[in-house]
Amino acid sequence: MNEFYNKDIISIKDFSKDQLEKIFTSTDKMIQLDSSQRREICKGKTLGYLFYEPSTRTRLSFDSAMASIGGNSLGISNISSSSTQKGESLADTVKIMSIYSDILVLRHTLDGSSRFASEISDKPVINAGSGTEEHPTQAIQDLYTIKKEKKKIDGLKIGIVGDLKYGRTVYSLLYGLGNYDVDVRLISPESLRIRSDSTYDIKKNIDFTESTKLEDHIDELDVLYVTRIQKERFPDEEEYLKVKGSYVVGQDLVNQMKDDSIILHPLPRIDEISTEVDKTKNAKYFQQAEYGKYTRATLLGLTLNENGF
Amino acid sequence: MNEFYNKDIISIKDFSKDQLEKIFTSTDKMIQLDSSQRREICKGKTLGYLFYEPSTRTRLSFDSAMASIGGNSLGISNISSSSTQKGESLADTVKIMSIYSDILVLRHTLDGSSRFASEISDKPVINAGSGTEEHPTQAIQDLYTIKKEKKKIDGLKIGIVGDLKYGRTVYSLLYGLGNYDVDVRLISPESLRIRSDSTYDIKKNIDFTESTKLEDHIDELDVLYVTRIQKERFPDEEEYLKVKGSYVVGQDLVNQMKDDSIILHPLPRIDEISTEVDKTKNAKYFQQAEYGKYTRATLLGLTLNENGF
Amino acid sequence: MNEFYNKDIISIKDFSKDQLEKIFTSTDKMIQLDSSQRREICKGKTLGYLFYEPSTRTRLSFDSAMASIGGNSLGISNISSSSTQKGESLADTVKIMSIYSDILVLRHTLDGSSRFASEISDKPVINAGSGTEEHPTQAIQDLYTIKKEKKKIDGLKIGIVGDLKYGRTVYSLLYGLGNYDVDVRLISPESLRIRSDSTYDIKKNIDFTESTKLEDHIDELDVLYVTRIQKERFPDEEEYLKVKGSYVVGQDLVNQMKDDSIILHPLPRIDEISTEVDKTKNAKYFQQAEYGKYTRATLLGLTLNENGF
Incomplete structure (x- = not known):
C-alpha cells in the first residue's frame, strides 16, 4: 500500500523530506507515462471542488490534472453563487460533496478550514489554499x-x-x-x-x-x-x-x-x-x-489508489 | 424494453405505485453494482442542464449521478448569464439543448415549464424542480x-x-x-x-x-x-x-x-x-x-437505455 | 497526414474551396459514424476554452462537439470572473491554457486576438469569434x-x-x-x-x-x-x-x-x-x-489527429 493512499493533504508541514522525495519520484514517473496509461490512473473517479475564494488558476490546474488521469471534476467554483448563500455551514457542504465525489479539493479564506473539512469528510481532502499560510x-x-x-x-x-x-x-x-x-x-x-x-x-x-x-x-x-x-x-x-x-x-x-x-x-x-x-x-x-499539473495529477493518483500507479 | 425508456419525468403524479417500486428495485441494483459496471450504463451519453433558477445542490446531484454511470454533463447553471439574456425563448433554448445532449434536466420557476419543454424536445426531459409543486x-x-x-x-x-x-x-x-x-x-x-x-x-x-x-x-x-x-x-x-x-x-x-x-x-x-x-x-x-445520487443515476440509466441496466 | 493536423483555425479567409470541401466530406463521415466510433476520435483529449466575451451558445456547441468525440472541456466561460481580473495578460493566460489542454478555443472582442494567441500557444488555437469579422x-x-x-x-x-x-x-x-x-x-x-x-x-x-x-x-x-x-x-x-x-x-x-x-x-x-x-x-x-455540432467535432477531430478520423 502506498503511504499517501486515502490521506488528506492539508499542510506542507505534514510532509517529511522522505515523503516529498517519494512524490517527486512518482511525478517523474507520471511525466514519463504515455497519455493512455495515464488515463487509467483515476478512470471514472470524481474530484469535487469547493472554492470559497475564487481561483481560476488553481481550479483549472486540478481540473486538467484530474482529466489527464482519466477522472472528472465537478463542484462549485464560486461559492457565493450557491446554496451556501442560503446559509449552509461549511460542514454540511463538505459532507454533501464527499457524497458526490471521491476526493475533495477545498479553497477557503480561513486557516484551519481544510483540517476541519478533513475531519468531517469520508473522502480525502486536499487543501487548495487556505488562510494566510497554507497552499501545500x-x-x-x-x-x-x-x-x-x-x-x-x-x-x-x-x-x-x-x-x-x-x-x-x-x-x-x-x-x-x-x-x-x-x-x-x-x-x-x-x-x-x-x-x-x-x-x-x-x-x-x-x-x-x-x-x-x-x-x-x-x-x-x-x-x-x-x-x-x-x-x-x-x-x-x-x-x-x-x-x-x-x-x-x-x-x-x-x-x-x-x-x-x-x-x-x-x-x-x-x-x-x-x-x-x-x-x-x-x-x-x-x-x-506545467509541473503543477503533473504534481497534482501525482497527488491525486497516489491518494486515490491503494497501490499507487 | 423497460417502460421508462425515453420517457419524460415531469411530475411525481405521473408515477404509479408499481412504477415507483420498480424504480426502487432498480436503485437497489444500482447501489450493488461496482463502479466499473456502473460506468458502462450511460457511457458517452451527455446530460444537458438548463437551470433558470439556480440550485447548486440539485445540479451537482445530477452531475455526480451522471458521472457515476459514465456520462458527462454540460449546460447552463444560471441562465441569467447566458444567451437567453438576449431574449431567447424557453422553446428555442430547449430545442438547442436537445441537439447538444441526450437528456435534458430543466429547473424553472414556472409551473408547466417542464411539460412544455418535453413537448418541444426530441430528447427526454427531467424536471429538476418547477413552479410551486413539482420536484419529482x-x-x-x-x-x-x-x-x-x-x-x-x-x-x-x-x-x-x-x-x-x-x-x-x-x-x-x-x-x-x-x-x-x-x-x-x-x-x-x-x-x-x-x-x-x-x-x-x-x-x-x-x-x-x-x-x-x-x-x-x-x-x-x-x-x-x-x-x-x-x-x-x-x-x-x-x-x-x-x-x-x-x-x-x-x-x-x-x-x-x-x-x-x-x-x-x-x-x-x-x-x-x-x-x-x-x-x-x-x-x-x-x-x-446519497440515495439521491443513486435514484437519479437510476432514473437516467432507465430513461437512456432501452433495456434498462 | 491530414493537412489540418495541428493547424490553427483563425480566419475563414485562410481556407481554400478545396479545404472547405474536404471538411464537408469529413463532416459527412462524422455524421455517419456511430456514437461509439465517434468517441474514439478525441478520447482523453482536452479542449481549453477562454471566453473573454460570453457566448453560451458557442461554448456549448464546442463542449458538446468535444464530448461527442470522447474528449472533455475545461476553461473559463466568463473571463471577468477569473484571475485575469488581477490583470494577467492574454499572452500569459493563453500560455497557461495551452499547458492545461490539447487545443484552445478563444473568444475575444478584439480583431487579431486569435492570431496573436496562436503565435503564443504550443497547441492549436480555434477562433470562436473575434472582433468585428471573424467567426470561422x-x-x-x-x-x-x-x-x-x-x-x-x-x-x-x-x-x-x-x-x-x-x-x-x-x-x-x-x-x-x-x-x-x-x-x-x-x-x-x-x-x-x-x-x-x-x-x-x-x-x-x-x-x-x-x-x-x-x-x-x-x-x-x-x-x-x-x-x-x-x-x-x-x-x-x-x-x-x-x-x-x-x-x-x-x-x-x-x-x-x-x-x-x-x-x-x-x-x-x-x-x-x-x-x-x-x-x-x-x-x-x-x-x-445540429450541423454546427458536427462541423465543430470534425474540425476538432482533424486538428487533433495526425491521420484524421
Whole structure:
C-alpha cells in the first residue's frame, strides 16, 4: 500500500523530506507515462471542488490534472453563487460533496478550514489554499520544479522576492524548504516583510536573511522566486510607486544572475517579470505551471489508489 | 424494453405505485453494482442542464449521478448569464439543448415549464424542480430513503414539519405518498400551512391532519421530514421569532421519538436540525442525499437505455 | 497526414474551396459514424476554452462537439470572473491554457486576438469569434448547412438580411462564400448596411447587391440567411420601430419563397423569424445548429489527429 493512499493533504508541514522525495519520484514517473496509461490512473473517479475564494488558476490546474488521469471534476467554483448563500455551514457542504465525489479539493479564506473539512469528510481532502499560510500543492509544485531544474534542492541559494507578508504561497514554500539545507534570502519592501509570528517557526528549520534590495543578492542566487506585489497592500500610492520599480525583474537583472540560475513565479504575473525575460533560459515559470499539473495529477493518483500507479 | 425508456419525468403524479417500486428495485441494483459496471450504463451519453433558477445542490446531484454511470454533463447553471439574456425563448433554448445532449434536466420557476419543454424536445426531459409543486426526482429520492430505511412505506406515520406553504418538495412528497397507505401529520406555523388549493387533491389519496405543534406528534412518528422555514416568508420578524424555536429539532426532541424513527431533510439545512442530532442513529438526511445520487443515476440509466441496466 | 493536423483555425479567409470541401466530406463521415466510433476520435483529449466575451451558445456547441468525440472541456466561460481580473495578460493566460489542454478555443472582442494567441500557444488555437469579422467555425457550419440542404453552393442566390453592420457572422459567411460562384443580396436598414471598409475585400470574390427591402428579393432566393437586429444599434427607438417589422420573416413571406428554398439563422433568434415558420419545410436553422455540432467535432477531430478520423 502506498503511504499517501486515502490521506488528506492539508499542510506542507505534514510532509517529511522522505515523503516529498517519494512524490517527486512518482511525478517523474507520471511525466514519463504515455497519455493512455495515464488515463487509467483515476478512470471514472470524481474530484469535487469547493472554492470559497475564487481561483481560476488553481481550479483549472486540478481540473486538467484530474482529466489527464482519466477522472472528472465537478463542484462549485464560486461559492457565493450557491446554496451556501442560503446559509449552509461549511460542514454540511463538505459532507454533501464527499457524497458526490471521491476526493475533495477545498479553497477557503480561513486557516484551519481544510483540517476541519478533513475531519468531517469520508473522502480525502486536499487543501487548495487556505488562510494566510497554507497552499501545500503549490509548495510541492514549487519544490518539484526546483528539484527538476536544478537537479537538487540541498545546498541552493534561494531568493524570494515581492510581497512576503500576504503571499500564502511564500509561507508554504518556506515550510517546504525547511526539509532541505538551503540558504534563503527574503527580499521585500519594509512594509511587506514576512510576518514576525511566522518567522519563529521558519527559523527553526531554515537559515534566512531579510533585505529590501534585490540587486544586492541577484548575482549569488540559484533560484529567484518572484511574487506579485499588490498595489492595494500599500497604505498610500506614493509608497507603492517608490518600491514598485525595484522589484521588477527585467533583462538587466537577468544579466547579473548566475548562468544556470532559474526564475520562478506562482503566476498569475502582472509586471513583476518583464515579458522580455520569458525567452531567457532562466525563465522557468511556465515550466513550473506545467509541473503543477503533473504534481497534482501525482497527488491525486497516489491518494486515490491503494497501490499507487 | 423497460417502460421508462425515453420517457419524460415531469411530475411525481405521473408515477404509479408499481412504477415507483420498480424504480426502487432498480436503485437497489444500482447501489450493488461496482463502479466499473456502473460506468458502462450511460457511457458517452451527455446530460444537458438548463437551470433558470439556480440550485447548486440539485445540479451537482445530477452531475455526480451522471458521472457515476459514465456520462458527462454540460449546460447552463444560471441562465441569467447566458444567451437567453438576449431574449431567447424557453422553446428555442430547449430545442438547442436537445441537439447538444441526450437528456435534458430543466429547473424553472414556472409551473408547466417542464411539460412544455418535453413537448418541444426530441430528447427526454427531467424536471429538476418547477413552479410551486413539482420536484419529482426529489420525491423519488425521499420515498426511496423511507423505503430503504424503514423497509416499507405502507403503514407508516409520517410527520412533515416546517414551511408547508412554499416548500415545493413537500407537495411532491405528498403526491408521491398518495400511492401508499400512510398516516400524515402536517406541522407548521399557522401562516405557513399547506395551500388550500392543493389540499383537495392531496386529500383524495392521503389521510392527514394539520397542527402547529411538533411536540404533540413527535413520539408517534416513524418518519420526521423537516423543511426549512425561511425568515423572509413572514410578514414581520416578530412573528418569525415567535415560531422559530418550536420547529428546531434538537436532542431533546429526538429523545422523545420512537427508537427506530428516522429524520429526513431535503437539505440545505440551516438550523432546523441541530448539528448534535447528526450523530444520532435517527438522522438519515445525509444518507438521503446519497440515495439521491443513486435514484437519479437510476432514473437516467432507465430513461437512456432501452433495456434498462 | 491530414493537412489540418495541428493547424490553427483563425480566419475563414485562410481556407481554400478545396479545404472547405474536404471538411464537408469529413463532416459527412462524422455524421455517419456511430456514437461509439465517434468517441474514439478525441478520447482523453482536452479542449481549453477562454471566453473573454460570453457566448453560451458557442461554448456549448464546442463542449458538446468535444464530448461527442470522447474528449472533455475545461476553461473559463466568463473571463471577468477569473484571475485575469488581477490583470494577467492574454499572452500569459493563453500560455497557461495551452499547458492545461490539447487545443484552445478563444473568444475575444478584439480583431487579431486569435492570431496573436496562436503565435503564443504550443497547441492549436480555434477562433470562436473575434472582433468585428471573424467567426470561422460559424461560417463553416453555415456553408456546410447550405451544401447539405441544397446539394451545392455554386449557382445559388443567397439573401442575407438583418444587421449587416455589426454582425460578425455575416462577414465570415461572406468571406467563406467568396470561394463559390454565388449571387448575394444584402438586405438591411440603411443604417445597418455592410461596412464600406469590408466591401472592397468582399467584392473581389463575390457579386452582391444591396437593398433595404426584403420583399423585393424574397421570391428569387435559394437561401435566406436571417440575422438579429439589435434595438440598441439604433440611434433612436423611433428609427428602430420604423424598420423592425419589415425584417420579420413570417408565414406570409415564406409563402412567397421558392418551394425548395431554405431559411437559416445563426441563433439565438428573438423575433426575426416567427415561430410559425419553424414548422415549414424551409426552416433549417435548428438543423443548422445540429450541423454546427458536427462541423465543430470534425474540425476538432482533424486538428487533433495526425491521420484524421
